[in-house]
Amino acid sequence: MLATDTRHHIARIEAALQAGEAARSPIAASWSRSARMHGLDPVGHRLPPRLTAEEFGLIRERMDPTVRTAAPTLDRLFRAVGGLGTCVVLSDRDGVPVDRRGNAGDDRDFADCGLWTGTRWSEALAGTNAIGTCIAEGRAITIHRDQHFLPANIGLSCTSAPIHDAEGRLTAVLDVSTASAACSEAVMTLVAHSVTEAARRIEADLFRAHFPALRLMLVPGLDRGAGALLAVDADELVVGATRTARAHFGLKGDLARNPVPAADLLGVESRATLEDGERAVIARALARSGGNASAAARSLGISRATFHRKLGPRD
Structure with missing residues (x-):
């Protein structure tokens, strides 16, 4: 027999879907995708599926440069939020955690929930959750306890932000999650800000690692924390741009093959001969x-x- 809180959670999801709330609520929209697009059923306890050791090894090898670049930022973030009973998780672009930081005393809670390296947290497999829904929607998001789709996950509060590579493509997701009931929605809102800032730092570090010999410019007029960077070569041509910079200037495609004069991009008048x-x-x-x-x-x-x-x- 289903527990009372599980029955209540399922009834709430069904009522939201029947009322057509998906058009008005991002959470209900994710519930709708979970049920109607991915065919998930909130009834029953289930954990995210786990990869085999061989499958995970291949993903971990592919992600190794990103993991090494992100490690200092993950360490700093965990020092800041680890006291709240949280873990810090770095997943790949498909929602598979490849690295994490956590307190030994809290590890059992996260392992029991399946929030561990080598599991699959895509929205298609785990329903509404911060990592998977962040990937599905391409934006930072917080999923607090009963906003999850599957009852097995309603003990978690999670906040995630996307990380993009030097060409603006999604390459990873940074997540902070807690199984502590004492961590309120207001506290998670504050944590979410730190996660987004940390994700932008990782993006900037990935960008610097990709263009180690070029001059990097901060895009003027934008928040420094937004991570809007341009890579400029010796001929004053922009050959790389972070995702924020690409969005700001409307840049697309391979800038290394089709560079743009920095002066033109920045609106600097040039009469050079x-x-x-x-x-x-x-x-x-x-x-x-x-x-x-x-x-x-x-x-x-x-x-x-x-x-x-x-x-x-x-x-």
Whole structure:
């Protein structure tokens, strides 16, 4: 026989679906996808399916660069929120946790719920949940206790944010979850802010790792915490942009193959000519030589007279 709280939860989901609340509520919309698109039934206790050791090993190997890049941020985040009885989870783009941080005293609670590395938390398999619904909707989301679809998960409060790679594609999800009833919805709202900030830091670190030799620029006019970065090469061409920067400027496709002049993108007026370009190269050589014109000319392989002629005053 179903417990009273489980019967109440199922009745609430059924009433919401029958009333057509999916059009008005993001949670009800996820419930609707869980039931009607994915064919899940809230009746019965079930845990997310677990991968075999071989399957998980392949995913973990693919995710290893992201896991290593994210590790310092996961450590900092867990130090900040671990005292609330939470665990910090990094999943892949399909909702499989590949790394986690947790207190040993809380591990049993999360293992019993199936929130562990190597399990599947996509919305299609686990119903409405922060990791899976974050992936389904492409945005940060918090799922608090009975907002989950499956009764097996209503003891959890979870908040997740997407992480995108250097080309703006979803590559991972950062999640903080708790099984503690003392962790209120208001507290989880505060935790959600920290999760979103941490996800943006990881995105920025992934972006830097992808463009280690290029100059990175923060997009002016946007919140620094938004992680809007551009990668600019020696020719002042934008060859990479984070997802936030892409959305801001309307950039699409492979920027490495189809770069955009940084001046055009940033709206900087430019009347540069080939002569201006030469002067810029000469001015940089002069600066590097500490103002020694002879040394600067030698570094460029030209005579001192040619150096001064090309550095001559602008029109």
